[in-house]
Amino acid sequence: MPKNLREALKGQLSDEELKQLGRAFDVIGNIAVVKLPDGLLPKKHLIGEALMQVHRHVRTVLRQTSAVRGEFRTRELELIAGEPETETTYHESGCSFKVDLAKVYFSPRLAHERLRIAQLVKPGETVTNLFAGAGCYSVVIAKHGQASRVYSIDKNPAAFDYMQENIRINKVGDRVVPILGDAREVIESRLKGKADRVLMPLPELAREFFDVALLALKPEGGVVHFYDFGEELELFAPSLKFARAAAAAKGRKVELLESRAIRSYATRVYHVVLDLKIS
Numbered sequence: 150m151p152k153n154l155r156e157a158l159k160g161q162l163s164d165e166e167l168k169q170l171g172r173a174f175d176v177i178g179n180i181a182v183v184k185l186p187d188g189l190l191p192k193k194h195l196i197g198e199a200l201m202q203v204h205r206h207v208r209t210v211l212r213q214t215s216a217v218r219g220e221f222r223t224r225e226l227e228l229i230a231g232e233p234e235t236e237t238t239y240h241e242s243g244c245s246f247k248v249d250l251a252k253v254y255f256s257p258r259l260a261h262e263r264l265r266i267a268q269l270v271k272p273g274e275t276v277t278n279l280f281a282g283a284g285c286y287s288v289v290i291a292k293h294g295q296a297s298r299v300y301s302i303d304k305n306p307a308a309f310d311y312m313q314e315n316i317r318i319n320k321v322g323d324r325v326v327p328i329l330g331d332a333r334e335v336i337e338s339r340l341k342g343k344a345d346r347v348l349m350p351l352p353e354l355a356r357e358f359f360d361v362a363l364l365a366l367k368p369e370g371g372v373v374h375f376y377d378f379g380e381e382l383e384l385f386a387p388s389l390k391f392a393r394a395a396a397a398a399k400g401r402k403v404e405l406l407e408s409r410a411i412r413s414y415a416t417r418v419y420h421v422v423l424d425l426k427i428s
Contacts, residue, residue, distance in 0.1 A: 150202070157199035162192060174200065175257050178237030179208040180250060182226065197230025209234045211250065221305040222254035222282075222351070241285070242267075244292055244319050248283045252307035255283060258412050259350075262422065263289040266374060269424070270294030270346060277344035277365045278302060279332040279358055280351035284312035284325065291321035300343070302328045302335050332358055336365045345371045352376040352420055359395045363427065370401065370428040381417040384410055388423055402428050 151157035154174075155167055162170070166189060174183040181200050185193055197210035209232050215225035226235060235251040241260045248255045263286050270276060272295035278287050279302055287301035301316075303309055309329040316325045328335055347362040349355040355376050362373045377388040385408040396403045406424040414420045 151199075152203075154196075154199055154203055157202050158196065161195055161199075162189075166192065170196070176204055176207060177248070177250065177255065177257050178239040179206055180234065180237045181207045181210045182213055182250060183210060183229070184213050193229045201230055208232050209237075211235065217254060221252075221308070222353070223252060224250075224254075226251055242289050242293060244285075244288050244315075246283060246285055246288070246311075246315050247318065248311055249307065253283050253305065253311055254308075255285070259285075262409075262411050264293060266290060266348065267293035269372075270296050273297045274345040275343055276300070276346045276348065277336070277340060278348040278350070279336075279361065279365070280349065280354065281312060281327075282308045282350075284315045284327065286348055286350055287312070287325050288315055288319045288321055291324045292319060296324060296346075299325045300328060300340055301325050302330060302332050304329070304331050333361050336361050340365055342367055347371065347373045349374060350376050352378050352414075356391060356395075359392065360399065363396060363399050363401055366427055370426070372406070373425045373427055375423045375425055376411075377421055377423070378414060379410065379419050379421040381419070384408070384419060384421055385423060388421060392423065392425055396425075396427060404428070 169186050169188055174181055200210050201207050210230040211226040212229045213224050214227050217224045236249040239246045242264045267290045274296045275298045276296045277300045281287050281301040281303045284301055287299045290299050312327045316322050341364055344365045347365045393403045404426040406426050408423045410419040410421050412420050
């Protein structure tokens with residue numbers, strides 16, 4: 150049995166094609182999602198079959214055919230091997246998550262970050278997650294942190310349905326409160342000033358909603374996990390400058406607790422997080 154994808158495709162793809170292959174695939178439960186350069190599209194079915202040969206538990210291989218986009222942050226997917234399925238169950242940090250990859254944004258590459266945040270949560274804290282998706286951060290926090298309450302907000306009805314299911318599967322319904330709605334409207338109408346800690350795990354919207362995160366915090370302040378994009382030469386400075394100015398406009402001060410590059414997002418652009426103490 151081949152040890153990796155390159156080995157499985159040796160002799161079927163040229164050396165040049167093997168170089169193009171890269172490592173751009175994720176295995177989520179029994180589904181693999183692959184991104185392929187245009188030059189490899191004629192060989193997509195071959196690549197899909199090889200992926201299933203290497204990862205024996207994979208039943209479906211999907212090719213991502215569009216960027217993650219739109220109001221609900223979804224992507225177009227094309228079946229290139231195996232069963233025509235987009236729903237799967239994924240396991241991480243002792244939790245199980247049911248997701249439909251065509252309807253809900255999900256990345257297994259954030260597993261370490263989800264656990265890191267959970268381990269920072271102090272006993273008895275109230276956490277507000279502004280962009281909860283299928284509830285992965287919220288459930289991991291409830292399982293591994295000692296939060297008394299996690300408000301878990303998302304505006305995508307499909308994500309909300311999976312969030313409710315994942316709360317039930319992982320038996321954290323006593324702490325995680327699923328809320329369907331726009332984060333700004335939800336905070337303004339019912340969750341203003343309740344949180345010790347606010348999570349903004351959607352870098353595309355984090356700047357636009359930074360004022361909402363401040364509003365969600367208790368009057369005495371708390372911690373905001375601010376996810377953003379940083380360019381290679383100045384990974385964190387522009388994000389911190391933005392956060393300081395936005396907080397100052399609301400009469401708040403920012404202290405940087407930690408900054409991390411989570412993963413590469415595009416050429417020389419990284420998905421970053423700043424842990425900010427707001428007072």
